[in-house]
Amino acid sequence: MQQAVTPPTARTNTSSPDVVRIYVWQLPVRLAHWGIVCALIVLCPTGYYLHNPFIAVHSRTAWVMGDIRFVHVLSGWVLLVSLMFRIYWLFMGNIWARWRAFIPLTARQRKSLRGAFQYYTFQRGEPFPQIGHNTLAALTYLVVLGIIAWECLTGIVLYSDVVGSHALTILVGWIPRMIDIQVLRMSHYLCMFLLIGFAIHHVYSAILVAREERNALMESIYTGYKFAPESLLDEEIEAALTGSESSEAAHAAIANPLKVRKNA
Numbered sequence: 381m382q383q384a385v386t387p388p389t390a391r392t393n394t395s396s397p398d399v400v401r402i403y404v405w406q407l408p409v410r411l412a413h414w415g416i417v418c419a420l421i422v423l424c425p426t427g428y429y430l431h432n433p434f435i436a437v438h439s440r441t442a443w444v445m446g447d448i449r450f451v452h453v454l455s456g457w458v459l460l461v462s463l464m465f466r467i468y469w470l471f472m473g474n475i476w477a478r479w480r481a482f483i484p485l486t487a488r489q490r491k492s493l494r495g496a497f498q499y500y501t502f503q504r505g506e507p508f509p510q511i512g513h514n515t516l517a518a519l520t521y522l523v524v525l526g527i528i529a530w531e532c533l534t535g536i537v538l539y540s541d542v543v544g545s546h547a548l549t550i551l552v553g554w555i556p557r558m559i560d561i562q563v564l565r566m567s568h569y570l571c572m573f574l575l576i577g578f579a580i581h582h583v584y585s586a587i588l589v590a591r592e593e594r595n596a597l598m599e600s601i602y603t604g605y606k607f608a609p610e611s612l613l614d615e616e617i618e619a620a621l622t623g624s625e626s627s628e629a630a631h632a633a634i635a636n637p638l639k640v641r642k643n644a
Contacts, residue, residue: 398610399610400613401606401607402606402608402613403604403605404474404476404511404604404606405476405477405601406469406474407604408465408466408469408472408473408477409469410601410602410604411462412462412465412466412469413466413601415458415459415462416462416466416528418458419456419459419462420459420575420579422451422452422455423455423456423459423572424572424576426448426452427568427572430445430452453535453539456539459531459532460532467525470482475512475616475617476511476512476513480620481518481620482513482518482519482521483518483519483522484519486620487619488619489515492508492510492514492515493514493519495507496508496516506592507592507593510616511608511612511613511616512616520578524578527571528575530568530571531568531571533555534565534568534571535568536548536552537555537556537564538564538565538568540553586598595607
């Protein structure tokens with residue numbers, strides 16, 4: 381009698397012989413992630429101060445606004461570099477980092493989108509089994525990257541308006557002629573709150589799903605590694621490369637040590 385195959389569930393039993401250690405988040409992904417995180421941690425309070433100065437220093441030599449503006453601008457360049465690095469890796473990374481992983485192109489991705497929506501709306505008891513981002517989260521991250529890109533663009537425009545750089549004027553000087561500078565400034569400020577709200581939800585969701593899946597989700601943003609059933613890994617590779625490469629070629633495209641057995 382043929383033994384029934386049990387479909388993978390969200391919760392991972394790392395002691396199972398079928399479970400493999402998977403190199404999901406490559407170093408460039410993690411560097412870009414933490415570059416964005418560190419930049420936003422500095423940019424949000426300094427940006428709020430620039431909009432609403434709340435520190436009063438009674439000294440002729442104090443230069444609080446100038447110092448905070450300098451830190452804000454410097455952190456803004458870090459954010460821009462991290463964003464550009466992550467965009468570059470959308471085209472150079474593994475199957476969980478590439479742009480195809482962020483758009484519901486395959487049937488499995490669309491199923492993941494429905495499953496994630498059902499989970500977050502309390503219609504499903506556990507997360508949809510996924511090694512990388514679920515499709516709902518991936519689409520959200522694309523929106524967030526778009527907001528960060530807008531913050532960088534408007535930040536450069538506002539910086540150019542202050543310093544009067546000839547190079548920056550050539551690059552972005554046409555934008556204030558199309559959109560009033562005050563509209564740009566206010567949208568730059570308000571988008572900060574969208575990013576703060578996303579960060580709170582992101583941390584909450586990561587902790588929630590990590591407790592449900594027990595697959596080293598939280599640790600993976602430091603180490604790059606997660607645990608999942610090998611059958612799930614095969615399914616995701618097959619779904620990602622269907623139509624362009626065979627299953628054997630798909631496996632060949634995943635270089636070691638992306639798939640390493642836990643007990644190896």
